[in-house]
Amino acid sequence: MIEFRSVTKQFPDGTVAVDDFSLIIPSHKTTVLVGSSGSGKTTILRMINRMIDPTHGSILIDDRDVAGLNPVALRRSIGYVMQNSGLLPHRTVAQNIATVPRLRGVRRASARSQALELMQTVGLDAELADRYPSQLSGGQQQRVGVARGLAVDPNILLMDEPFGAVDPLVRAELQHELLRLQGELGKTVVFVTHDVDEALLLGDQIVIFRRGGVVAQKGTPAEILASPADEFVASFVGADRGKRALHVEHTRGGDIVVDSDGNAAGVLADENAAS
Amino acid sequence: MSWFIANLGLIWQLTLDHIALSVPPIVLGFALSLPIGWLANRRRLARGGILSVGGILYAIPSLPLFVLMPALIGTKILDPVNVVIALTIYALALMVRTSADALASVDRDVLQSSTAVGYSAWQRFWAVELPLAGGPLLAGLRVVSVSTVSLVSVGAVVGVNSLGYLFLDGFNRYFPEEILVGIIGSVIIALVFDGILVLIGRLLMPWTARTTPRWSRGRAVSALAHGA
Ligand SMILES: Nc1ncnc2c1ncn2[C@@H]1O[C@H](COP(=O)(O)OP(=O)(O)OP(=O)(O)O)[C@@H](O)[C@H]1O
Numbered sequence: 438m439i440e441f442r443s444v445t446k447q448f449p450d451g452t453v454a455v456d457d458f459s460l461i462i463p464s465h466k467t468t469v470l471v472g473s474s475g476s477g478k479t480t481i482l483r484m485i486n487r488m489i490d491p492t493h494g495s496i497l498i499d500d501r502d503v504a505g506l507n508p509v510a511l512r513r514s515i516g517y518v519m520q521n522s523g524l525l526p527h528r529t530v531a532q533n534i535a536t537v538p539r540l541r542g543v544r545r546a547s548a549r550s551q552a553l554e555l556m557q558t559v560g561l562d563a564e565l566a567d568r569y570p571s572q573l574s575g576g577q578q579q580r581v582g583v584a585r586g587l588a589v590d591p592n593i594l595l596m597d598e599p600f601g602a603v604d605p606l607v608r609a610e611l612q613h614e615l616l617r618l619q620g621e622l623g624k625t626v627v628f629v630t631h632d633v634d635e636a637l638l639l640g641d642q643i644v645i646f647r648r649g650g651v652v653a654q655k656g657t658p659a660e661i662l663a664s665p666a667d668e669f670v671a672s673f674v675g676a677d678r679g680k681r682a683l684h685v686e687h688t689r690g691g692d693i694v695v696d697s698d699g700n701a702a703g704v705l706a707d708e709n710a711a712s
Numbered sequence: 713m714s715w716f717i718a719n720l721g722l723i724w725q726l727t728l729d730h731i732a733l734s735v736p737p738i739v740l741g742f743a744l745s746l747p748i749g750w751l752a753n754r755r756r757l758a759r760g761g762i763l764s765v766g767g768i769l770y771a772i773p774s775l776p777l778f779v780l781m782p783a784l785i786g787t788k789i790l791d792p793v794n795v796v797i798a799l800t801i802y803a804l805a806l807m808v809r810t811s812a813d814a815l816a817s818v819d820r821d822v823l824q825s826s827t828a829v830g831y832s833a834w835q836r837f838w839a840v841e842l843p844l845a846g847g848p849l850l851a852g853l854r855v856v857s858v859s860t861v862s863l864v865s866v867g868a869v870v871g872v873n874s875l876g877y878l879f880l881d882g883f884n885r886y887f888p889e890e891i892l893v894g895i896i897g898s899v900i901i902a903l904v905f906d907g908i909l910v911l912i913g914r915l916l917m918p919w920t921a922r923t924t925p926r927w928s929r930g931r932a933v934s935a936l937a938h939g940a
């Protein structure tokens with residue numbers, strides 16, 4: 438569990454990126470931070486692994502204040518995936534994935550064989566192991582980024598717009614891959630995006646930010662879709678456009694789902710029958 | 713030609729002297745430029761100061777500096793150390809800006825992500841910043857190498873022997889062959905040094921040769937073959 442207790446971050450130039458922010462991020466779930474550019478999402482994420490230290494308040498991981506932990510050791514125990522993968526351009530794919538295990542003193546040979554295993558886990562052909570990142574497609578690079586994030590089998594995985602720079606088809610593929618992985622691994626994932634569809638798809642818990650790091654609403658995707666806290670949230674998730682405000686109508690032929698214009702949108706799949 | 717053959721022993725000895733005088737300034741200038749360049753990037757104010765001092769040092773003419781060296785550091789007039797230290801100052805002056813710029817050119821995203829996955833500042837410098845600054849550093853080092861090899865000759869005027877002795881002696885005796893041998897000799901040294909630096913670059917930075925995707929590499933090679 439990660440806990441933010443009234444955290445404020447003011448940068449030296451006076452910008453208040455995060456203002457009195459509190460949040461509990463449950464273990465083994467995916468929490469998505471979503472909001473427009475500059476709303477403080479990256480700042481919040483980076484305070485977890487002490488890339489940034491808060492001006493006020495505290496951040497606790499399993500009830501231990503991160504301020505008391507060695508930053509380098511802390512970072513090595515937490516997976517981090519960022520946009521444009523952040524891979525080392527002068528290291529091969531396998532070396533990139535093995536980076537953190539090597540930093541932690543794992544021997545070269547076993548780090549490599551572990552890297553090859555991870556490539557399989559994230560759906561990368563083992564043939565790519567000795568290529569340099571620039572020789573991969575954007576989607577492949579992001580997979581390498583995810584594999585590197587998982588390399589030390591961390592409990593916590595921080596992801597900062599990991600799929601922001603790939604085209605929509607590849608993004609959808611990577612999102613489903615992440616859902617599958619998360620189903621198997623059950624990490625505590627903190628995921629930043631400004632794509633609300635991505636947030637609704639991936640999040641167990643979603644936190645929607647306004648400018649200045651103010652929380653507009655937090656809850657499960659269902660809660661947010663069903664009852665947006667205000668106009669801002671409603672327009673952000675597209676509920677005002679009727680796109681999401683679906684409700685169930687009981688007809689004689691069974692239950693059908695109807696949107697706000699009264700058009701039938703579909704039926705509810707029966708989970709028991711489906712599985 | 714007969715003079716050349718008759719004096720092979722002398723020429724070889726002077727070539728070795730020339731190399732021995734060139735290598736330390738190149739290596740020292742490069743090594744010292746790294747921490748200074750790194751420091752220059754930390755603070756804006758420091759950067760301006762450090763880089764202009766470098767520019768001014770390089771503007772000092774070499775001969776007066778060789779002559780002044782004994783007074784500055786208390787060595788003997790004919791001591792080769794005078795030339796080595798003076799040339800190290802030039803190499804450093806040339807290299808500091810390059811090092812600062814090369815280190816500053818490393819992609820910030822890559823640095824951030826290295827920190828994020830747990831490189832300490834020290835590890836990050838050696839494993840990430842230095843290798844990724846390698847391309848521009850090598851380019852700068854090649855300039856320093858050529859410049860140093862040619863400046864070593866000036867040392868002959870203050871009695872520190874190198875191939876420069878052959879120009880000096882050749883001028884005094886109106887003897888073109890000797891002058892020519894001196895010039896060709898130092899050009900060859902400069903070329904060999906340059907070749908060695910390029911080779912070291914290839915060995916230490918294998919990724920630079922392979923960063924073009926495979927399919928376009930084939931095309932680039934065939935384009936080169938056609939051009940040649
Ligand atoms: N190092 C810094 N110094 C000064 N201000 C900063 C710094 N880093 C971020 N900020 C400011 O803090 C605010 C929040 O930035 P942050 O990067 O956390 O936003 P974000 O929600 O991640 O935005 P995006 O979606 O564009 O990535 C912005 O106004 C930004 O300009």
Ligand SMILES: [Mg+2]
Binds near residue numbers: 478
């Ligand atoms: Mg961000």
